[in-house]
Amino acid sequence: MELNLASEVLKTYGFTKENTIITQIGTGLINRTYLLSPLAEQKKYILQQINTTVFKSPWAIAWNLKAISDYLSQHFPDYLFIKPIPTIEGEEMAQLNEEFWRLLPFVPDTVSLDVLTDSRQAFEAAKQFGKLSRLLNNFDASTLKPTIPGFHDLAWRYEQFIKALSGSSESIKAQAEAQIEDALNHKHILDYYISYTHRSDFPDRVMHHDTKISNVLLEEETFDGICVIDLDTIMPGKFISDLGDMMRTYLCAFSENEKELNRIKIRIPYFEAMIKGYLSEMKAILTETEKELILFSGRYMIYMQALRFLTDFLNGNPYYPISYPIQNLDRAKNQFKLLNEIAVNEKELQDIIEENLMY
Known part of the structure; x- marks a missing residue:
C-alpha cells in the first residue's frame, strides 16, 4: 500500500x-x-x-451488510456475523x-482453506452457508441491493454467449467448435429453470452467491465451522445459487484450471457430506419446488460457469486472467466435463438427496 x-x-x-x-x-x-x-x-x-x-456500487455492499447485521443482532444476537x-x-x-x-x-484461532481435503470440511462449510440462509429466512430479501447485477442470471449469461458467438472471428470459433456445440446443446438447462420461475414457492432468499471453501472460517484445530466471510456478494437470489456453487467447487478434487479431463470426477463422499450439512440447516424451510431443484442447482451453476469461460474466450479473454491463450477455453472444457459427471452419477446423487430429505 x-x-x-x-x-x-x-x-x-x-x-x-x-x-x-x-x-x-x-x-x-x-x-x-x-x-x-x-x-x-x-x-x-x-x-x-x-x-x-x-x-x-460499494455503498450497496455497505447498505446490505448493515441491514443484515442489524437484523441478526436483533433476532440472533449470538450469531457471529463479520460486520x-x-x-x-x-x-x-x-x-x-x-x-x-x-x-x-x-477472528483468532480460525482458518480458511483454499482446497478441501476431507469430506467433513465440506459438511461444515455447507452447514455454515445453510445456517446463514436459515437465520435470514424471515428477512425481507427485496430490501437488499444487487451488488453485481445479473451475477447469477443464467438467461443473461446465455445472451452474452450468443452475442460473443456472433461477434467472434471464424478462427476463434473453429478452436471452440466442440464447446460451442456443448453450450447450445445444454440450453435445456436454462429452459428448465425458466419453467420453474413462475412458481410461488420458488422465493428469492438472501444468498451469499460465492460459496467456495475459502469463504468459510473453520476452527483451527477441529475444523468445526465458525461462520461465513467475504459477504460482498450477499444479495437477493435463488437458493440454487449457493448450493449449486458448492457443488461446482466442492465435488471435484481439481479446479477449473485442470486440463486433464479424465481427472474431473465427482467425489461421492463429498457430495453426501455437503448435502447432509446443508440440509441439516435448510431442510425445514425449503419449499417443495426448492427440494425438486436440489440436484439441478449443480447443473445450473456449472453450466453458467462453462458459458462464462467460453464467452470470455470468444471475446478475447477480457475478464478472467489467463496464463496462456486458450486457458479460458480449457476451463470451459473442464466445466462441461463436470456437468457431464453430474449426469453420469445422477441416480446415486439423487438417492443421497432423497435419503437426506427423508430423515
Whole structure:
C-alpha cells in the first residue's frame, strides 16, 4: 500500500502507520486484503480495499451488510456475523481518492482453506452457508441491493454467449467448435429453470452467491465451522445459487484450471457430506419446488460457469486472467466435463438427496 494512502486510511479508523504493522494476506483475486496488528492492542483487524471494477456500487455492499447485521443482532444476537467496523466518523467504509476501504474484526484461532481435503470440511462449510440462509429466512430479501447485477442470471449469461458467438472471428470459433456445440446443446438447462420461475414457492432468499471453501472460517484445530466471510456478494437470489456453487467447487478434487479431463470426477463422499450439512440447516424451510431443484442447482451453476469461460474466450479473454491463450477455453472444457459427471452419477446423487430429505 502506498505510504501516504496507508496513513490516510489508517487515520480514518483511529490508527497510525507508525503504531501499526501492516501485512498483505489472502489469495482472493478481487479485493486487496491486509492484516493490521496495532502495537498498542492485543486485537488484530482485517483491512480490505473494495475492487470498484467488480463492485461498481460499494455503498450497496455497505447498505446490505448493515441491514443484515442489524437484523441478526436483533433476532440472533449470538450469531457471529463479520460486520465492518465504522470509521471514527461513524461511516461504514472509508472513501479516499475514489478508493473504498473497510475494516473488519480478525477472528483468532480460525482458518480458511483454499482446497478441501476431507469430506467433513465440506459438511461444515455447507452447514455454515445453510445456517446463514436459515437465520435470514424471515428477512425481507427485496430490501437488499444487487451488488453485481445479473451475477447469477443464467438467461443473461446465455445472451452474452450468443452475442460473443456472433461477434467472434471464424478462427476463434473453429478452436471452440466442440464447446460451442456443448453450450447450445445444454440450453435445456436454462429452459428448465425458466419453467420453474413462475412458481410461488420458488422465493428469492438472501444468498451469499460465492460459496467456495475459502469463504468459510473453520476452527483451527477441529475444523468445526465458525461462520461465513467475504459477504460482498450477499444479495437477493435463488437458493440454487449457493448450493449449486458448492457443488461446482466442492465435488471435484481439481479446479477449473485442470486440463486433464479424465481427472474431473465427482467425489461421492463429498457430495453426501455437503448435502447432509446443508440440509441439516435448510431442510425445514425449503419449499417443495426448492427440494425438486436440489440436484439441478449443480447443473445450473456449472453450466453458467462453462458459458462464462467460453464467452470470455470468444471475446478475447477480457475478464478472467489467463496464463496462456486458450486457458479460458480449457476451463470451459473442464466445466462441461463436470456437468457431464453430474449426469453420469445422477441416480446415486439423487438417492443421497432423497435419503437426506427423508430423515
